[in-house]
Amino acid sequence: MKQYFDTIVSGIEAKIAADPMEKTPRKLYALEISRLGHRLYSGEGVAWCGIVAPFDLLSAMGVTSCFVEFIGAMLASTGIAGEFLEEAEHIGFTSDICGYHRSIMGAANKGAMPEPDCLIATTTPCSGGVAVMENLARHFKKKLFVLNIPRQMSKSSVAYLAGQIRQMAGFVAAHTGKPLDEERLKEAVIKTNEARAVLEEVYELASSVPSPVNSRMLANFGIVITLLLGTDAAVTVTKAFRDDFAQKVATKTGGVPNEKTRLLWIQNRIQFKNPLVDMLEKQFGAVVVIDELNSITWDAIDPDDPYTGMAERAISIPFNGDGSRRIENLKKLAKKYKVDGAINPCNWGCRQGSGARGLISEGLKEIGVPVLNLEVDCVDTRSFSEGQLRTRIEAFVEMLG
Amino acid sequence: MKNKEKIGFMCAYTPLALIDAAGYAPYRILPSEACEDRAGHLLHDNLCPNIKKILDRALAGDVPDLAGVVFVNSCDAMRRLADAWQHVRKDDRIIWIDLPSSIDAMAHAYVQGQVEQMGRTLLSWSGSPMDPMAVEKSITSFNRICAHLSELAPAFASGAIPGGYAAMQALYNKASTRDFTTTLEEIEPMPGKTPAPKHDAVPVYLFGNVLPDPKAFDMFESCGAMIADADFCTGSRLFSPVTGGQKDVYSRLTSHLMTKPQCARSFDPALPGEIAKTTLSRARAVNAAGVIGHVIKFCDPYLERLPGIREHFKKNNMPLLILEGDCTLRSMGQQRTRIEAFIEMLM
Structure with missing residues (x-):
């Protein structure tokens, strides 16, 4: 994987150096993510984390951090998850478990996951995510810290989580030898806030008709960009998208020519290469204009009280708390982006995400947005029934008119 | 004593003594094979069968009159059950216990707040005075x-x-x-x-x-x-x-x-x-x-x-x-x- 990330980094850098026009937002984004991948696999000061860990705080400490599901997605997108999924099943992980988590455990067992200095689990979004962190801690014989994310926003719940984040910083310092400098944390928070403000512009522009995005441009973006928060990279990447979108919106240039149908993608994308999104665009002019996780649900963080703001941010994500909150967020996005329909891959093995599919369908139906529920393991190609999925998607988009 | 109102619960982390102290009978909503298999429509077929069978009971009207229901934030399946439960039985009063996965002094203080709130809520429902005894x-x-x-x-x-x-x-x-x-x-x-x-x-x-x-x-x-x-x-x-x-x-x-x-x-x-x-x-x-x-x-x-x-x-x-x-x-x-x-x- 290190070689993979190195190749991408050097490839993109060479292309941009040769031709500044190659400096597209998506390339810049891929470059920064690959640089992160490179650091992770270089193996110094690494913390494997859960999805809502405060990556900006960790970054301010000089710790390279990443949620482990990112590795599952990378393995799938590069087409090598299969051997790790098989390895996980060989050591006893049933195929009913989330594909992200299986591939990670298989990779760890085969020595394809870098050894971290420590691990930080987060109880949101899922129970499986906490279990995989416990398993990794056992596997690597490294210390684990658990951030218990309260299910609701209240004064006491925010104070509880803020206290845990403060404790976590001490834990990370003890296990990486990198203490937290409060001034550096302030600077990181300022950068987080700057990126957050630009992200709001990015999402506002993406909601235009026609949308400046194509179906791949912001795929996985909302969740992955959090890994860069607190750094200049997040600001650079978000600004690149904003400027690109602003120019397209001003000239009414769609990300896909002749955009006909606008779609909302629920939860996460299918991570391995597949023809479905191309088919939607080319055959039907149907564009995924919004992914569920591409929204900002948190306020700017007070640099003088970062722990409180970081706690509020973690509690605010729509996957946390009551399903009704998640559904309200989906309705808000569906209206804002003027979508015609929604696709839910219902990632097999994801109890957290797929468990609410019936309620999500009913909720979106209330505002006239039909939902297509698929049955896909977003990481495991072995259960991918392309023919069936094509037929169902075709029927769905035709129905949308 | 035989006709106490019931408080429903589904998770073994529910503090039963608190339910009893407020004058209610704890009633565990156990999974049942007797009800038609319908929960997959609201949830997902790949969700815990215990949860689906509990929801099947709610969908079939196979749950006794309840004065309220206690949910514990214990796992994904329980959270999804709570969502669906509130959809199916809109009038049920709900209490949540937000229970951390790992335990330390800070968690103790937070959970104690939850337990005290549960006590206050139950007592407000029953109209009984708060009595540690x-x-x-x-x-x-x-x-x-x-x-x-x-x-x-x-x-x-x-x-x-x-x-x-x-x-x-x-x-x-x-x-x-x-x-x-x-x-x-x-x-x-x-x-x-x-x-x-x-x-x-x-x-x-x-x-x-x-x-x-x-x-x-x-x-x-x-x-x-x-x-x-x-x-x-x-x-x-x-x-x-x-x-x-x-x-x-x-x-x-x-x-x-x-x-x-x-x-x-x-x-x-x-x-x-x-x-x-x-x-x-x-x-x-x-x-x-x-x-x-x-x-x-x-x-x-x-x-x-x-x-x-x-x-x-x-x-x-x-x-x-x-x-x-x-x-x-x-x-x-x-x-x-x-x-x-x-x-x-x-x-």
């Missing part, structure tokens, strides 16, 4: 229930009291669905410490999550097992006594939630994989010849930890059989041959 009394009653059940379990398992472990499970089920007084009236006269007769069956330790059907235990015994001890959230795990010396009853209840025998979703981050060691030492403590784990399908907290448990048992030469089920005897029945072969191997 009532909570104290309920804790005492609850502990009496736990003590008796814990004495009865080996007596049923060994055959000293007729009925086998199925009768014990039936008692657990009754104790979790009615008021404390009625339970105590039934179990206190039962002879708990009757000397155990000699038994030819193979002592086996059982563990897992949800297994409320008494007939399932009949099946284990009919395969030649003597259930030396069992750790399920529908059994002994729900009835572990409230201990601790804190004066404050809420603090004591909180400690209880955090220190009682744990479901796989709770763990100490300083000791990753400890569930394997705990399970093995409990099995050894009752001289089990082997261990059977019964885990319901799609239960991530258990499924993701089973490989670690298997590895630890293998290292320590303790035979282990893992069964995956869906809370019904139908799925258990399909496993009969495996259970028989396992018991034969232990003989």
Whole structure:
């Protein structure tokens, strides 16, 4: 994987150096993510984390951090998850478990996951995510810290989580030898806030008709960009998208020519290469204009009280708390982006995400947005029934008119 | 006393003594095979069968009148059940206990706040005054229930009291669905410490999550097992006594939630994989010849930890059989041959 990330980094850098026009937002984004991948696999000061860990705080400490599901997605997108999924099943992980988590455990067992200095689990979004962190801690014989994310926003719940984040910083310092400098944390928070403000512009522009995005441009973006928060990279990447979108919106240039149908993608994308999104665009002019996780649900963080703001941010994500909150967020996005329909891959093995599919369908139906529920393991190609999925998607988009 | 209003609950982390103290009967909404299988429409077919079968009961109107329902933020499936429950039974009043996965002093303070809030809410519903003495009394009653059940379990398992472990499970089920007084009236006269007769069956330790059907235990015994001890959230795990010396009853209840025998979703981050060691030492403590784990399908907290448990048992030469089920005897029945072969191997 290190070689993979190195190749991408050097490839993109060479292309941009040769031709500044190659400096597209998506390339810049891929470059920064690959640089992160490179650091992770270089193996110094690494913390494997859960999805809502405060990556900006960790970054301010000089710790390279990443949620482990990112590795599952990378393995799938590069087409090598299969051997790790098989390895996980060989050591006893049933195929009913989330594909992200299986591939990670298989990779760890085969020595394809870098050894971290420590691990930080987060109880949101899922129970499986906490279990995989416990398993990794056992596997690597490294210390684990658990951030218990309260299910609701209240004064006491925010104070509880803020206290845990403060404790976590001490834990990370003890296990990486990198203490937290409060001034550096302030600077990181300022950068987080700057990126957050630009992200709001990015999402506002993406909601235009026609949308400046194509179906791949912001795929996985909302969740992955959090890994860069607190750094200049997040600001650079978000600004690149904003400027690109602003120019397209001003000239009414769609990300896909002749955009006909606008779609909302629920939860996460299918991570391995597949023809479905191309088919939607080319055959039907149907564009995924919004992914569920591409929204900002948190306020700017007070640099003088970062722990409180970081706690509020973690509690605010729509996957946390009551399903009704998640559904309200989906309705808000569906209206804002003027979508015609929604696709839910219902990632097999994801109890957290797929468990609410019936309620999500009913909720979106209330505002006239039909939902297509698929049955896909977003990481495991072995259960991918392309023919069936094509037929169902075709029927769905035709129905949308 | 027989006509107390009921408070529904589904998770073994629910503080039953608090429900009793507020003048209600705790009523565990157990999964049932009797209702039509409809929950997959609102949830997903790949969700915990226990949760789906509980929701099927709500969809079929197979739930008694409830004064309210307590949900514990214990796992994804429970959270999704809460969403669907509120959709199906819109008028139910809900209490949440937000229970962290790992335990420390900060978590204790946070959970105590939840427990106190639960107490206040229940009392506001019942109109009773806040009275720590009532909570104290309920804790005492609850502990009496736990003590008796814990004495009865080996007596049923060994055959000293007729009925086998199925009768014990039936008692657990009754104790979790009615008021404390009625339970105590039934179990206190039962002879708990009757000397155990000699038994030819193979002592086996059982563990897992949800297994409320008494007939399932009949099946284990009919395969030649003597259930030396069992750790399920529908059994002994729900009835572990409230201990601790804190004066404050809420603090004591909180400690209880955090220190009682744990479901796989709770763990100490300083000791990753400890569930394997705990399970093995409990099995050894009752001289089990082997261990059977019964885990319901799609239960991530258990499924993701089973490989670690298997590895630890293998290292320590303790035979282990893992069964995956869906809370019904139908799925258990399909496993009969495996259970028989396992018991034969232990003989």
